[in-house]
Amino acid sequence: GIFHLLGNMLFLWVFGRRVEDACGPWRYLVYYLLAGTTASLITALAQPHGDIPGIGASGAIFGVVGAYFVLFPGGRIRTLWFISFIPTWPKIRAFWFVLYYLIIQIPPAVDTYMNNAQYGIGHWAHLGGFFACIFIPLFMRPESFARYMSDVPV
Structure with missing residues (x-):
């Protein structure tokens, strides 16, 4: 629904801009597309009898979140x-936030x-996209990512 879409856009804004700064726009695009493709494949393997197709960017976005998790722990x-109906805006470690969401x-x-439960949300896509972040950098020259880890402000 609309809240899932808004959540995806928020996660892409919060995490994606830092990852793009770290790896550059072209490598980021390739990474995003590979994470989304991997997420779709994982979903298809985990739900071979699913009758609802997995369409969306959640897996790719969660792959970007995973890249942030690796690059900026x-x-x-x-x-x-x-807190008691009073909004507060604390900063927390991204590691704990992402780990909780995972x-x-x-x-x-x-x-x-x-x-074969149906939730209307691609939980396998989220997991597949996140775990793609572990393997995709191995094929995309991880030293390119690593050199930015200390240079990009968080």
């Missing part, structure tokens, strides 16, 4: 929390695989 992001993808993904 000590980075901080500003988040919105409500973990909450696992139960519905397993449920989809085991019971």
Whole structure:
């Protein structure tokens, strides 16, 4: 729905601009497309009997989030929390934010695989895109990414 789309755009803005700064626009584009393709393949393998096609950019965006996770493990992001209905904007380590979001993808993904449950969200695409971030840089000259790790502000 619309909130999923808005969430994707927010994640792409928060995480994508830093990753693009680190690897450059062309390498970022290739990385994004490979993460999305990998996410689609993982979804197809995990849901061979699924009757709803996986269409969208969630897997590619979560691949970008995964790249941020690898490139900037000590980075901080500003988040919105409500304490007694009062909004606060603390900065937290991206590592913990991304790890939390990754973990909450696992139960519905397993449920989809085991019971063919339908959530309307590509949890396998999220997981596939994220884990693509571990392998794709190996084929895209990881030293190109590594040289920016200390140069790009977070």
